Amino acid sequence: MNWTLILPELVLALVGLAALAGGVLPKRDTHFAVNMAVLGGLLLTAVLVVAQPEGDAFNGQYVADAFTRFMKLLVLAGAALGLLLAMDWNEKEGLGKFEFPVLLLFSSLGMMVMVSANDLIALYLGLELLSLSLYVIAAFNRDSERSAEAGLKYFILGSLASGLLLYGSSLIYGFSGSTNFDAIADALTGMESVPFGVVVGLVFVLAALVFKVSAVPFHMWTPDVYEGAPTPVTAFFASAPKVAAVALLTRVAAGPFGDLVGQWQQVIILCSLGSMILGALAAIGQKNIKRLMAYSSIGHVGYALLGLAAGTEFGVRALLLYMAIYLFTNVGAFAVLVAMRRNGRALEGVDDLAGLGKADPAMALAMTCFMLSMAGIPPLAGFFGKLYAIGAVWQEGFVTLGVVAVLSSAVSAYYYLRVIKVMYFDAGEALDPRPTSLSVVLTGTGLFTVFFFAFPAPFMAAAQAAVLALLG
Amino acid sequence: MNAAGFPLLSLLTFLPLVGAGIILFIRGEEAVVASNARWTALWTSLIVFGLSLILWFQFDKTTADFQFVEQIEWMPEFGLGYRMGVDGISVLFVLLSAVLTPLCILASWEAVEKRVREYMIAFLVLETMMIGMFSALDIVIFYVFFEGVLIPMFLIIGIWGGARRVYAAYKLFLYTLLGSLLMLLAVFTLWFEAGTSSIPALFELTIAPNVQVWLFLAFFASFAVKVPMWPVHTWLPDAHVEAPTAGSVILAGVLLKMGAYGFLRFSLPLLPQATEWFAPLIFALSVIAVVYTSLVALAQEDMKKLIAYSSVAHMGIVTIGIFTLNHQGISGAIFQMLSHGVVSGALFLCVGVLYDRVHSREIARYGGVAKIMPSYAMVFMLFTMGSIALPGTAGFPGEFLVIVGAWHANPWVAFGAGLGMILGAGYMLYLYRRVVFSKITREDLRALLDLSPREYITFAPLILLTLWMGVYPSSFLSFFEASVAALVTRHEAAMALPRMAGM
Numbered sequence: 009m010n011w012t013l014i015l016p017e018l019v020l021a022l023v024g025l026a027a028l029a030g031g032v033l034p035k036r037d038t039h040f041a042v043n044m045a046v047l048g049g050l051l052l053t054a055v056l057v058v059a060q061p062e063g064d065a066f067n068g069q070y071v072a073d074a075f076t077r078f079m080k081l082l083v084l085a086g087a088a089l090g091l092l093l094a095m096d097w098n099e100k101e102g103l104g105k106f107e108f109p110v111l112l113l114f115s116s117l118g119m120m121v122m123v124s125a126n127d128l129i130a131l132y133l134g135l136e137l138l139s140l141s142l143y144v145i146a147a148f149n150r151d152s153e154r155s156a157e158a159g160l161k162y163f164i165l166g167s168l169a170s171g172l173l174l175y176g177s178s179l180i181y182g183f184s185g186s187t188n189f190d191a192i193a194d195a196l197t198g199m200e201s202v203p204f205g206v207v208v209g210l211v212f213v214l215a216a217l218v219f220k221v222s223a224v225p226f227h228m229w230t231p232d233v234y235e236g237a238p239t240p241v242t243a244f245f246a247s248a249p250k251v252a253a254v255a256l257l258t259r260v261a262a263g264p265f266g267d268l269v270g271q272w273q274q275v276i277i278l279c280s281l282g283s284m285i286l287g288a289l290a291a292i293g294q295k296n297i298k299r300l301m302a303y304s305s306i307g308h309v310g311y312a313l314l315g316l317a318a319g320t321e322f323g324v325r326a327l328l329l330y331m332a333i334y335l336f337t338n339v340g341a342f343a344v345l346v347a348m349r350r351n352g353r354a355l356e357g358v359d360d361l362a363g364l365g366k367a368d369p370a371m372a373l374a375m376t377c378f379m380l381s382m383a384g385i386p387p388l389a390g391f392f393g394k395l396y397a398i399g400a401v402w403q404e405g406f407v408t409l410g411v412v413a414v415l416s417s418a419v420s421a422y423y424y425l426r427v428i429k430v431m432y433f434d435a436g437e438a439l440d441p442r443p444t445s446l447s448v449v450l451t452g453t454g455l456f457t458v459f460f461f462a463f464p465a466p467f468m469a470a471a472q473a474a475v476l477a478l479l480g
Numbered sequence: 481m482n483a484a485g486f487p488l489l490s491l492l493t494f495l496p497l498v499g500a501g502i503i504l505f506i507r508g509e510e511a512v513v514a515s516n517a518r519w520t521a522l523w524t525s526l527i528v529f530g531l532s533l534i535l536w537f538q539f540d541k542t543t544a545d546f547q548f549v550e551q552i553e554w555m556p557e558f559g560l561g562y563r564m565g566v567d568g569i570s571v572l573f574v575l576l577s578a579v580l581t582p583l584c585i586l587a588s589w590e591a592v593e594k595r596v597r598e599y600m601i602a603f604l605v606l607e608t609m610m611i612g613m614f615s616a617l618d619i620v621i622f623y624v625f626f627e628g629v630l631i632p633m634f635l636i637i638g639i640w641g642g643a644r645r646v647y648a649a650y651k652l653f654l655y656t657l658l659g660s661l662l663m664l665l666a667v668f669t670l671w672f673e674a675g676t677s678s679i680p681a682l683f684e685l686t687i688a689p690n691v692q693v694w695l696f697l698a699f700f701a702s703f704a705v706k707v708p709m710w711p712v713h714t715w716l717p718d719a720h721v722e723a724p725t726a727g728s729v730i731l732a733g734v735l736l737k738m739g740a741y742g743f744l745r746f747s748l749p750l751l752p753q754a755t756e757w758f759a760p761l762i763f764a765l766s767v768i769a770v771v772y773t774s775l776v777a778l779a780q781e782d783m784k785k786l787i788a789y790s791s792v793a794h795m796g797i798v799t800i801g802i803f804t805l806n807h808q809g810i811s812g813a814i815f816q817m818l819s820h821g822v823v824s825g826a827l828f829l830c831v832g833v834l835y836d837r838v839h840s841r842e843i844a845r846y847g848g849v850a851k852i853m854p855s856y857a858m859v860f861m862l863f864t865m866g867s868i869a870l871p872g873t874a875g876f877p878g879e880f881l882v883i884v885g886a887w888h889a890n891p892w893v894a895f896g897a898g899l900g901m902i903l904g905a906g907y908m909l910y911l912y913r914r915v916v917f918s919k920i921t922r923e924d925l926r927a928l929l930d931l932s933p934r935e936y937i938t939f940a941p942l943i944l945l946t947l948w949m950g951v952y953p954s955s956f957l958s959f960f961e962a963s964v965a966a967l968v969t970r971h972e973a974a975m976a977l978p979r980m981a982g983m
Contacts, residue, residue: 410668
């Protein structure tokens with residue numbers, strides 16, 4: 009058995025265990041060292057992922073190819089950036105505990121397993137490892153009622169989704185005779201008509217995954233959890249786990265159920281339509297910027313799912329690109345949210361950004377770029393994501409999807425502009441100076457957002473390789 | 481291929497961005513930063529203007545082909561490339577943008593006091609977007625620049641605008657964004673149909689007439705808002721009134737031309753049948769625009785609003801000219817676009833001169849300015865005459881050609897356009913009388929100073945252009961002679977084909 013294939017996961021798990029031991033055993037405060045160790049572990053794992061050979065292990069339960077590499081790198085980048093955002097924030101909020109980085113690390117491990125899963129059982133294991141870590145992180149500020157509420161809500165609804173997933177998996181196993189993706193695909197190809205049980209199972213599995221990507225109609229938890237969780241945790245929620253879940257959804261839809269396009273395409277189309285419309289309309293009235301970003305992220309998932317709804321190679325490629333661009337833009341925007349602090353108190357209102365254009369022109373400029381990028385205004389990165397995603401459905405002749413996508417994009421521009429308006433056109437007091445770690449994140453993501461148009465080739469090529477690996 | 485021997489158009493496009501980058505890194509005290517930012521912006525835009533003169537001298541007027549072409553692969557697997565080039569239709573708009581930007585920077589020299597650095601950056605970015613849009617030879621690149629213009633414009637109006645600036649900025653942005661996004665769908669259709677997004681390659685495409693209708697409507701949604709045509713013009717008066725003077729100049733001078741340029745670049749050559757089919761609708765909307773907005777302009781109490789409505793009327797003449805689909809009409813339309821760019825830009829500067837001194841745009845606030853500021857009154861008069869299209873000024877050749885062209889297409893349309901000219905004389909002279917002549921009713925106006933040297937320098941090139949275009953229009957008409965002829969021939973050939981097939 010080719011166990012060296014899972015070297016990145018093994019190393020990450022060992023770093024996690026070592027960090028946990030290193031955090032518990034000494035008497036003094038160790039959270040800084042653990043933070044650094046986890047950051048190092050994530051980077052090391054990323055290097056190993058790049059060097060990872062392709063193939064499958066554990067009787068085809070685990071697969072490594074260009075697709076998993078693309079997604080794992082995104083996930084690791086998201087996790088590392090999330091940790092960078094959290095370090096200073098946790099310090100200031102008195103949450104400087106070593107458990108945070110360790111939990112974050114284990115959730116990354118869960119995501120990596122999810123991305124590489126080629127079997128319903130492996131999928132479930134990865135998803136649960138991720139979810140359990142996230143439940144705890146959501147409630148990490150345990151003295152805050154809202155944080156605890158967010159954690160509890162997420163836990164209850166998340167377990168429901170896990171239940172749906174397991175029920176769907178068992179139906180699929182029952183009717184196709186296997187939990188392995190390749191075996192399911194073979195079984196389904198051989199059948200003359202698709203058994204009803206498989207379709208029901210598929211819908212249950214899709215429902216659970218749609219819950220994880222927080223697309224309509226399983227989005228209800230998102231605004232509450234995003235608002236209640238500590239800001240850097242929200243940043244993490246909105247980036248890495250979302251990317252991983254979208255990857256998983258893509259793999260499940262395109263892999264074992266690739267021949268059932270007709271069955272799942274309508275589901276994805278409806279989710280995409282609903283998410284785009286809700287994301288555009290519901291965010292308009294939000295006063296809390298984290299809630300606003302929650303609805304915005306629902307909308308973005310809608311656009312990304314356009315690629316899957318198209319059901320083509322071009323479409324999946326658009327989806328991967330969209331998620332990559334979304335990840336960096338979103339982390340950048342959240343870096344600004346994390347920096348929102350006046351006289352030591354963290355702020356969450358959209359209006360609290362007032363006057364930022366004058367007080368901190370660099371950060372305001374970066375935020376402007378992120379917001380316009382999310383609105384899809386060229387030449388910023390977000391435009392290209394939308395360009396390919398909408399182009400993919402338009403090419404397939406989904407007129408309604410295309411028209412709804414551009415209309416909701418125009419509507420959503422309103423609330424992104426509102427953030428810019430508040431920063432530049434309204435007067436307000438200065439925020440506290442931002443810590444260096446945030447400046448680093450802001451610079452990196454800002455440069456990516458602005459200059460993506462100049463160097464799209466490597467991203468396009470990576471996405472292309474990933475799609476070929478996925479669709480064969 | 482490239483007459484200049486180096487990538488001139490890219491240089492013109494991105495040099496302002498380099499200037500903006502330099503300004504971004506200016507450090508020091510606020511006054512020093514402001515002064516350095518002003519000078520850097522001025523010099524950058526002057527260098528761009530100097531380089532753009534190469535286009536004026538080296539452009540080959542005998543051919544309708546694209547010149548100064550540059551091409552770099554960008555996303556080859558999608559047929560996307562970075563392609564730049566100009567033909568007779570676009571070259572003068574590149575020059576117009578390059579001329580107006582330094583003047584705008586000069587006009588904002590003292591008028592803009594807060595956040596000078598950001599202001600100058602916004603203007604230079606705007607210049608990049610404008611020049612890039614007119615020189616793009618790839619439909620996706622075109623779209624990127626076309627929509628990118630919104631970013632600096634939104635900030636210019638929203639930060640440095642008047643009292644209702646936020647409302648105006650939003651309206652501008654959302655109105656035009658919605659139109660552009662519908663155009664994006666048309667861009668996709670063309671792009672996937674052709675397998676490439678290169679504009680010259682798209683010209684080779686033959687599109688089924690029923691598809692053309694939809695594509696035309698999608699392009700129309702974007703360009704009609706941008707022109708702006710009645711009834712989607714309502715964003716313009718708001719944006720003009722609230723924008724700072726220089727913002728208004730660019731808005732009237734260049735941004736309005738983007739819509740009309742889009743019609744010329746895409747709708748006419750790509751969608752001949754649909755263009756023919758929709759021409760009566762465009763005529764109707766344009767004639768309504770010309771007559772209705774002229775009447776509205778008569779009733780305005782705000783100088784800027786009056787000139788804004790006059791812009792809608794003048795652009796109505798332009799759309800009439802474009803859709804006459806004959807040589808005179810299209811040439812007239814292009815000439816009218818250029819002259820309107822110069823004259824209405826100058827008129828907004830004239831309003832700016834008074835506004836800087838009195839801080840009011842209300843017509844009733846003024847009166848008898850001629851006695852206090854004689855030189856200013858002269859300058860203002862010249863541009864008023866230009867706007868009325870008095871022979872010998874820039875406005876005349878364009879409107880004349882459009883009316884001649886319209887007469888061939890439909891005499892009633894020519895009548896409507898002519899009516900617009902008469903009404904135009906009405907509201908402009910009425911404005912001029914109320915502001916410049918009549919008695920001095922407000923004693924505080926007596927203290928006003930006449931034009932400063934800086935203002936003379938700002939106006940001088942515009943005065944020169946207004947007279948030059950009026951007295952010797954051939955030096956401009958000759959630029960787009962060949963391109964317009966090719967466009968008309970193309971259109972007639974395309975229209976002849978199905979008829980022959982039908983016989």
